[in-house]
Amino acid sequence: MDSRYKDGRRTTEAAVAGMIIALIFAGKHSSTIVSTWTRACLLTHTMFLDAVVEEQREIMRKYKDNIDYNVLSKMETLHSCIKEAGRMHPATLGLIHQTQKNITVRTKEGSEYGIPKGDTLVNLVMLTSKLSHIYKDPEVYDPYRFHPGREEDKVGGKFSYAIFGGGSHACPGEAYAFLQIKIIWSHLLRNFEIKLTSPFPKTDWSKFVLEPKGKVLVNYRRRRLESN
Template sequence: MDYYAHTVQIALFALLVALILRRRWDSIHSIPTIGYSLPLLSYHSAFKFLRNARQSVEEGYARHKVFKIATLDRWMVFVCGPEMNDELCKLPEDVASFEEAVQEWIYAEYSFGAPEYNLTIPAIHGLLVRNLPDVIPHVVDEIGLVFEELFPQEYWVELTNLPNFMSNLAARIVNRVFVGAPICREPEYLRTVTTYATDVIKTKVILDLIPKPLKPLIGNMLPWRARATRLLKHYLSADIADRQMRLDESSCKDKPDDFLMWLAKAARDSGGSMESILTSILMVNFAAIHTSSVTVTSTLFQIASQPEYIAILREDILDAIKAEGWTRGSVNSMGKLDSFIKETQRWQGSGIGTLPSQVLKTVTFSDGTIVPAGVHVHAAQAATYRDSTVYEDADTFKPFRFSEKREQTGQSTRHQFVSTSPEYLIFGHGKHACPGRFFAAIVIKIFLAHLLLRYDVKMGGDGSLPENVTIGTSTILSSKAKVLFRRRQFAHA
């Protein structure tokens, strides 16, 4: 009897597992598919998505509120339009985790190491949000030095590989705030943080192609994190030790109020180590360098291809700084420059999807679509930006679209570059809004403002806007485009 009872128990358990798997199978395959669903044919769709994700997502956006597309290692589910974007954003973290999706997407365990303590967010809130006005003079000073040292003089000079050039400049400017001078100007230090930002992407590309069981083996063999941490320790260990010592000196009058101090404080409060501080420096550089350099480069491409707007932007900048110079208030009042940057990001569509969320518990969306646990869901960002029901004349670049909206009653702050909404997701939205966006926007706007006041800019070749390259959901700016710069005779600083 025991034998038969045991057999029945095993059979019932197997049936239960089968039903659970069947339910998950039915759930994922009940979601509309763009391309093929069948196991082998789905790889055809995955390779098509790798080559032209924008077209596939726009097709799904036009036909469904929720749809899925096959990639090489999983299904990607997309939600469509502001209402669904808002619904995705409002899912509880224990139902759909933004953090887990991001960690898995960039393979954070192998890129940055197992998360010991989260020091970055407290430091960002401390210095780069609450104390942002104190940061601006350092940003302005370093940008001024960058232009004097690295930009061309009174004749037209052609710069190529602008994304790489701007990445190096962004690294120096943001690290004036992160680690201070003179370290922010050390070539080897800058090479370490900019190279590591690229290494994170290389890690992702490599591990995306590796079968899941082998990912830990290969991921732990990759050398870049250990090398970057070792180099950072060489440059920063003395400064970090100094900040840690000064934390306990309550009477110290010259206690620095910089990013390293905020990281040291966060480490002390949570029990973090020197290693966790160095990891936080790598993480914040990865985010800041990428965001700043990509936004500056794409906006410069747009300005250089439409130079008729330069005079309007210069007037906007001069009007803003005339009264009080370079302050947070004056930078925020550069409405036309702010709008031009924001419209460029909408128009060029810097990413196919955003608001990544890993479903932890089965989700039923308002349209009835059921998404099972384990699936990654994204908002169809670029398709939303070209939706004519969301944006009037969505297929037209209108540089002052958002500054005109801000002139309407009660709309003065809603349409800023840093403002998030279900319609505009460059910096996420709601509880997933990027806390560092205010610092990033300040750096971007001050840099572009200085450049436009000091330089004439035009696109090389036939003068047209260069085409971006899309690989999967990632958009890569042209490295072959040529932009010409010339110092103005009566430049304003």
């Protein structure tokens, strides 16, 4: 509350309250939505569901029930499944930024566009994450597209995968979000057999963040995943 901006202005209560609301929103809502889309995608693509269950088994063989930072970093298949759910169903419709200097944008065909300082640029992530010259069969849920040898998220440069934004205002919570979602999924996969009992959800376009429309109903059955 006592901090000041570079030009000496005091921080206002409204600004602090706004930042706290933004952090709660950014830190909770987006992760919840990506977890839900991951669930819908995994439960309708049993090949990948089986792959993440098998990955948990292998990890349990080595690390037993322990789940810490090191163990979570071994969950590469689960990581890709979450990342792919985020690509197909980005939580954010688009990124909106104001240019700080005159810039030139070059298209892949070689045309150039000058964009003056102060203009507003919008990256419609829901479209750019489905470009077919970057992502092969973009409408297909295929987590292996990120794996070594393919790495489609790097085909168009460092902003190809912009689900968490990019540049100086990129999401600072990305790594933490993956940890959160992987912890949730590790617990679910190890302790429940899960089935989707409602149809694959449609996107609710009326919301600020692109959550599934209506209820995503799931049937849980307790189980104890054995490592052998």
